[in-house]
Amino acid sequence: MKPSPLTYHRPRSIDEACEILARVAHEGKVLAGGQSLIPLLSMRLAAPAHLVDIGSIPRLDSVSASSELGVTFDALTTHTALEADLSAARVQPLLGRALRLVAHPTIRNRGTTVGSIVHADPSAEMPAVLALLSGTLTVRSVRGVREIRADELFAGPLESTSNPTRSPRV
């Protein structure tokens, strides 16, 4: 099957992505690694009028880790990159142990950990890890930046409180 007709956007900066998402409001969806969203579009279980592909935004794939601040990573950090990060493994060994259970290497090479968290699949590993570690999601929109704690993030199966007009970072 093919997705419903939609307008494809390819912003080059976070500001541009936020502006598009604000303009198209509830008719827009962020596309990150596409490992969950593309099948949903193809089966027409989701039919956004606007797809905002953040994959070309530079410098949105970093990982940083310290024993004081814990592990933080960006919206385009893939499962593979996070699993391979030695400082993240040292600061939070559970991350690597859980990431190795996510799908298989091909999926992990494309799928982002933030995408997995926002997707809020109750059977997925990374939302459970975020909840277990009391992590937070930092979301940005044209209105500014806000932090969402894990216990406020998951509203139900496949439903998170991160507004689609915002672009998260964990």
Ligand SMILES: Cc1cc2nc3c(=O)[nH]c(=O)nc-3n(C[C@H](O)[C@H](O)[C@H](O)COP(=O)(O)OP(=O)(O)OC[C@H]3O[C@@H](n4cnc5c(N)ncnc54)[C@H](O)[C@@H]3O)c2cc1C
């Ligand atoms: C065959 C297969 C097997 C899998 N097995 C597992 C498994 O065993 N365990 C597991 O945990 N996962 C599994 N997954 C899911 C995988 O981990 C995906 O990578 C992940 O769910 C979504 O990441 P993504 O970057 O591909 O997000 P996408 O598919 O691009 O997006 C998913 C959702 O999150 C939203 N989103 C993504 N990024 C952002 C952002 N920055 N801002 C706002 N919204 C955002 C999108 O709008 C969409 O609603 C599997 C997937 C496949 C195809």
